[in-house]
Amino acid sequence: MVAVAQHPNIQLMTMAEVVKVDGYIGNFKVTIKKRAKYVDWDLCTGCGTCMEKCPTKKIPDAFDMGMGQTTAVRMMYPQAVPGKPYIDAEHCTKLLNGKCGICEKVCPTKAIRYEDKEELVSEDIGAIVMATGFDLFEWEKAYGEYGYGMYPDVITSLHFERLSSSSGPTGGKIKRPSDGKIPDSVAFIKCVGSRDDTKGKSYCSRACCMFTAKHAYQLKEKNPDSEAYVFYMDVRTAGKGYEEFYMRSQKAGAKYIRGRVSKIYPKGDKLVLKTEDTLLSKPMEVEVDMVVLATAMVPAAGAKELAKTIGFSTDKDGFFQEAHPKLQPVETFSAGVYLAGTCQGPKDIPDTVAQASAAAVKVLGLFAKNELATEPLIAEVDYVKCSGCEFCVPICPYKAISIKQLAERCHGEPITRRIADINPSLCQGCGACLPACRTTAINLKGFTDEQLAAEVDALCL
Amino acid sequence: MKRRVGVFVCECGTNIASVVDTEKVAAAAKNMPGVIFATNYKYMCSDPGQDLIKNAIQEHGLQQVVVASCSPRMHEKTFRKAVEDGGLNPYMFEMANIREQNSWVHKDRAEATQKAEDLVRMAVSKVLRHKPLKISTIPITKKALVIGGGIAGMQAALDIAEAGHKVLLVEKEASIGGKMSQIDKTFPTMDCAA
Known part of the structure; x- marks a missing residue:
C-alpha cells in the first residue's frame, strides 16, 4: 500500500468516485467527484491529536464490521494510506448542529475545514482499469433459518477476520460478539448465498473453501481447546498448495461434516444447529457458541451503474462482462477498458493479482504505441438524406452518434439544419443504427445497401 | 475502378474439398461477370497460397479479390494483408465462407458445390461495389x-x-x-x- 502512495507516477485520489466518462480508447474524458474530507490533507501531518480529542467516540466502526467503536474524525484504520484523517459528516456534532469544534482548536497545523465541499475534477485518460471489487452477499435478508441476523453470535467470515486480526476490536483474541466469551466451539457454514439458486446465487464464490479452512485452523491455533466444525457441500481446493492446506486444517483438529445446516436456534447462551451428516445419512444437532457464515461474493454496490456510465456490460449476476471467457479475460466490449479482480467474478488473491498484472499489460500494450489505427468498416451518414430525426442516437451502444448543425444554402438563403454525426473513433461498425434510419441516410462502409442488394440479386436473379 | 476480379477457392486440405468440388467452383467462377482469373488451391492461408494471390494481382492486373474459404473471423486479416502486399487497397477484398457455412454442415456434394458457387457469385457481385477504404489513426493519452x-x-x-x-x-x-x-x-x- 505504501509503495502505491509513494510511487512518483501514481496519483492517489481517495474518497472519490468516477461519475462520468466521455470519449473513447486513448482519449477518455473522465469526471471524478471528490467528496468533502473536512481536513486539508496538504497541511495535515497525521499526528492524530484530533482523533484523540474527538468527543464523539461511540460510532460503530464499519471497518471492524460494527464490532468496535470509532470517532467522528478518524482514519479508516491505523495503517490507512494516505495516513490522514477525515470527518464523518453523518456523526460529527459540529457539522450536524454547529456545536463542538474541538478538533479545529487542537489541530496544530490548522488543517480542519468545516466548510469543505465536494468538488468535480476532470482528467484526460488513455485507458481504464476497473478494480471495484466485491461486497458480501446480504445473508440477513435471505436466510431466515439462520436467524435473519437476529443472533449476534452468527457472524460472517469478514467479522471473523477482524476478530482474528491483532489490530481488530478484540486485539486478535477470538471472542464472540454478544458477551466477549472465548467460544468453546465454533461452527463454520460454507456456501451461504453461493451455489444456492433458491435463496442466493448459482455460482461458487471460489475463495470460501480456503478461507474457511484457514479460519478453522486459526481457531485451533489460538484456542486449542475450542472445537471447529465445518459444514460443507463440497470441498473445492483447486490451487497450488490449497489441498495441502485443507489437510493441515483437518490435522489441526477441524471437524468437517458434509451437510447443509437447515436451522439455527438459540438455547440458553448457545446456538443449536440442525443438520444431517449426509455421509452417514444421519440427522444431527450440534451445540456451539458462535457460527461463522462463509457468505457469497457479490459485485460491489454501484458497480452496475458504473458499468453503464462507462459503457460496457455486466453478466447475469452483475459482475463485469469480459470480452471472451477464455481468450479475452481482461478486456471488455468497450475498447480501452480492462478488468482486474473480483469485479469480473469471484476469485482469490493469487488470481486477482495475476489478473491485475494482465490488465496492466493490456494498458502497457496500448501505451507502447503513439497512435492507434481505427477500423474503416464503420457507419457513415449521407448528409443530404439525413433528416435529423435522432432515432439513431439512443440506439448506438457506443455513444458514437451525436447531432450537429449543418450550415447550407436553400434557394440562395443560408440555413442551418440538424443532422446525425458519427464519431469514427467510437463507431465499431456494429450496424445497429442502420435499421433505425428511416431515410436510409446511414450506410455501413463495406456493407452498403447497394452491396447487400447486389448480393441478393446475384443469388436470386 | 476497373472490373478485374480474381477468385481463389480454398480446399482447406479435405475440410472443404471432401464435400465441395472446388475445381468446379473455380471453373464456374471464371464465367461470372467481372471475373478474369479463378483457381483452386490446397491451403490459401499458407505462404504459397498467399503468394498465389500476390502474384495473380501482379500478373493479371486484378483490382478486386475474392477468397472462398473459411470464416472471415479466421483469416480475413491474413488475406487483407496478402491483397495489400500485392499492391491493392486491403479493403478491395471479400471472403466467401464455404467451410463453416457449407462443407462442415452439408453432406450432399452436388448441393454443397452449388451453394459454394452461389456464395462465390454473391461475393463477386459485392466486391465489385467495394471502394478503397483508409485506416485512420487517433492519438493516445498515456x-x-x-x-x-x-x-x-x-x-x-x-x-x-x-x-x-x-x-x-x-x-x-x-x-x-x-x-x-x-x-x-x-x-x-x-x-x-x-
Missing part, C-alpha cells in the same frame, strides 16, 4: 485511470507506474487497501495481509 484501490487496483497501478506511465488511482473510501486490509492472514502460506 495516462491510465484505475478505479478501485484494493489488491487488484493497487497491483495494476504499480505495474503500469513501474513501466513509466502516469496512473490516477481513484478510491471510494478514505484509504486504499480494500477488503484485503480487513483480512488478517492469507491462505495457504498464512502470511500477513497488510
Whole structure:
C-alpha cells in the first residue's frame, strides 16, 4: 500500500468516485467527484491529536464490521494510506448542529475545514482499469433459518477476520460478539448465498473453501481447546498448495461434516444447529457458541451503474462482462477498458493479482504505441438524406452518434439544419443504427445497401 | 475502378474439398461477370497460397479479390494483408465462407458445390461495389485511470507506474487497501495481509 502512495507516477485520489466518462480508447474524458474530507490533507501531518480529542467516540466502526467503536474524525484504520484523517459528516456534532469544534482548536497545523465541499475534477485518460471489487452477499435478508441476523453470535467470515486480526476490536483474541466469551466451539457454514439458486446465487464464490479452512485452523491455533466444525457441500481446493492446506486444517483438529445446516436456534447462551451428516445419512444437532457464515461474493454496490456510465456490460449476476471467457479475460466490449479482480467474478488473491498484472499489460500494450489505427468498416451518414430525426442516437451502444448543425444554402438563403454525426473513433461498425434510419441516410462502409442488394440479386436473379 | 476480379477457392486440405468440388467452383467462377482469373488451391492461408494471390494481382492486373474459404473471423486479416502486399487497397477484398457455412454442415456434394458457387457469385457481385477504404489513426493519452484501490487496483497501478506511465488511482473510501486490509492472514502460506 505504501509503495502505491509513494510511487512518483501514481496519483492517489481517495474518497472519490468516477461519475462520468466521455470519449473513447486513448482519449477518455473522465469526471471524478471528490467528496468533502473536512481536513486539508496538504497541511495535515497525521499526528492524530484530533482523533484523540474527538468527543464523539461511540460510532460503530464499519471497518471492524460494527464490532468496535470509532470517532467522528478518524482514519479508516491505523495503517490507512494516505495516513490522514477525515470527518464523518453523518456523526460529527459540529457539522450536524454547529456545536463542538474541538478538533479545529487542537489541530496544530490548522488543517480542519468545516466548510469543505465536494468538488468535480476532470482528467484526460488513455485507458481504464476497473478494480471495484466485491461486497458480501446480504445473508440477513435471505436466510431466515439462520436467524435473519437476529443472533449476534452468527457472524460472517469478514467479522471473523477482524476478530482474528491483532489490530481488530478484540486485539486478535477470538471472542464472540454478544458477551466477549472465548467460544468453546465454533461452527463454520460454507456456501451461504453461493451455489444456492433458491435463496442466493448459482455460482461458487471460489475463495470460501480456503478461507474457511484457514479460519478453522486459526481457531485451533489460538484456542486449542475450542472445537471447529465445518459444514460443507463440497470441498473445492483447486490451487497450488490449497489441498495441502485443507489437510493441515483437518490435522489441526477441524471437524468437517458434509451437510447443509437447515436451522439455527438459540438455547440458553448457545446456538443449536440442525443438520444431517449426509455421509452417514444421519440427522444431527450440534451445540456451539458462535457460527461463522462463509457468505457469497457479490459485485460491489454501484458497480452496475458504473458499468453503464462507462459503457460496457455486466453478466447475469452483475459482475463485469469480459470480452471472451477464455481468450479475452481482461478486456471488455468497450475498447480501452480492462478488468482486474473480483469485479469480473469471484476469485482469490493469487488470481486477482495475476489478473491485475494482465490488465496492466493490456494498458502497457496500448501505451507502447503513439497512435492507434481505427477500423474503416464503420457507419457513415449521407448528409443530404439525413433528416435529423435522432432515432439513431439512443440506439448506438457506443455513444458514437451525436447531432450537429449543418450550415447550407436553400434557394440562395443560408440555413442551418440538424443532422446525425458519427464519431469514427467510437463507431465499431456494429450496424445497429442502420435499421433505425428511416431515410436510409446511414450506410455501413463495406456493407452498403447497394452491396447487400447486389448480393441478393446475384443469388436470386 | 476497373472490373478485374480474381477468385481463389480454398480446399482447406479435405475440410472443404471432401464435400465441395472446388475445381468446379473455380471453373464456374471464371464465367461470372467481372471475373478474369479463378483457381483452386490446397491451403490459401499458407505462404504459397498467399503468394498465389500476390502474384495473380501482379500478373493479371486484378483490382478486386475474392477468397472462398473459411470464416472471415479466421483469416480475413491474413488475406487483407496478402491483397495489400500485392499492391491493392486491403479493403478491395471479400471472403466467401464455404467451410463453416457449407462443407462442415452439408453432406450432399452436388448441393454443397452449388451453394459454394452461389456464395462465390454473391461475393463477386459485392466486391465489385467495394471502394478503397483508409485506416485512420487517433492519438493516445498515456495516462491510465484505475478505479478501485484494493489488491487488484493497487497491483495494476504499480505495474503500469513501474513501466513509466502516469496512473490516477481513484478510491471510494478514505484509504486504499480494500477488503484485503480487513483480512488478517492469507491462505495457504498464512502470511500477513497488510
